[in-house]
Amino acid sequence: MSLRDLIAQRMVVAPGVYDGFSAKVADRSTFEALYMSGYFVAGSRYGVPDAGLIGLHEMLDALSMIVRCSSKPVIADADTGYGGLLNVQHTVRCYEAAGAAALHIEDQAIPKKCGHTQGKVVVPTQDMVQKIHVAAEARRTDDFVIIARTDSLASEGFDSAMKRSEAYLRAGADLVFMDAIQTYDQMRAFADAFPRRCMINIVPFRHFVTPEITTRELDAMGYALAIFPGSLGIPAMGAMRNALHRLAAGEPSDHDALDISPHELIGFDQVWADEARWAQTLGASKEG
Template sequence: MLAQHESIVFPGVYDALSALLAKRAGFELAFLSGYGMSASHLGLPDMGFLGQSDVADVAGRVCVAAGLPLIVDADTGYGNELNVGQTVSRLLRAGAKGCFLEDQCWPKRCGHMAGKEVVDRDEFAAKLAAAVAAKGAADFFIVARTDAVATDGVDEALARMRLAEEAGVDGFFIEAPPDADTLRRIGAEAPRPLVANLIEGGKTPVLRQEELQGLGFSLLLYPLTALYSATKAVGASLAKLRRNGTSDPRDLASFAEFNELIGADELLRGGGPPR
């Protein structure tokens, strides 16, 4: 599917409901965000609180509920090469269509936060090779992510992407380039297809699709747009309820709209969930 597009914009989701909304909006692909899962399921920052079972369980629920091709944030793979292989196998059983694997030391943290550390090149390459071996011939898109720009500079990040290419992964992601010049260099020198990770208020400039495509990026991920917009909307609605003592229907999906979204109408008619 990804090969059919010169570039594709896809959103981050964090649970089954946000994935349903992404599908309704017409997206052909979604990303299950570790940042979003940690915030929505645990109320904690993206700092290594989620484990392999947590992520696989959420991925399974999202895949069943939304029926939307899903790439999962698998963090560091949750251990050594054996753990990485098990992570890929569990995500395949959950119905996911791919994952991101990164080179941070554990416990990891959001790639746009300070204080990151990365494992050595050989360890990263071995984990990627284990992931590729675990997927076998399955239709599963493995993206190698490096956070080395922040720790060791762009040259090291590019070298790690070349090692990832040798390991046989499907996509490449250099996290948190801080400016357009760095994006331009990565687009010119890194293997492809390339991910641009576009966090509103993060370290990387949020350029338009046409600009990023021109720089060589084809997988344009907005991992936190849904989470941040939901947080603002829910916060404002609840503040208004607290302030006024009543809700404002103009701020809300209607009872009928919501039931249609989650498949209640179809089930009441005697059918199955509209997946």
């Protein structure tokens, strides 16, 4: 089922993924879609902050790998569209061709920054309206979902962010996304204004400004899509640090407590099965 069909029926919850391991683990979960986070792609694959330091080619490389590792629809961060109108058109076509089910484009000026940090600057509303119009026109199929994100709350206030969101929907966005919402009242007001046409970003960790809330509450408010970008990346950081502490202390690992096999997760079972089949049918010898 396409992402568009899913969000027409119920709120979709998408955990954040950023590499092959996270995509494969999430692919085995009960979640119906995945979210490729620019923050975690920048941090995990390149070791840099989400501050406009990676671009279209790096994000496309990550997207292609994540799509290859999962059978679920992938919602992808496309930052500002990586330039002007021609860049936006190219970005939409590249993301769609790479297998994304949706992307979101934001109204920040270039270079952009993570939505939950200081120093963000937004472009005029009309500039973003033009980008959304071009993005909607550029997609090859109607199944591809265009999400318009506004980062204007911090600099222009809630009323302006609401007006921008309305303008972006009129320009052709399928969903609107007000990043870095600061209060429960703002969450509720946004969903009330755009029922089942709004998305929210929840990162339950210090330094991220949106308060934690349950998916059940978000669904009741009327959100169509809820992304949790740090749901795997943040716990993974803690697990790696704890493993290093145990190693440094000379303690045994606790890997046996894991109920997952890395070999099986990344596909060695299939490698061995294929090699055995080829050896039987083709007389081929096993390699490696």
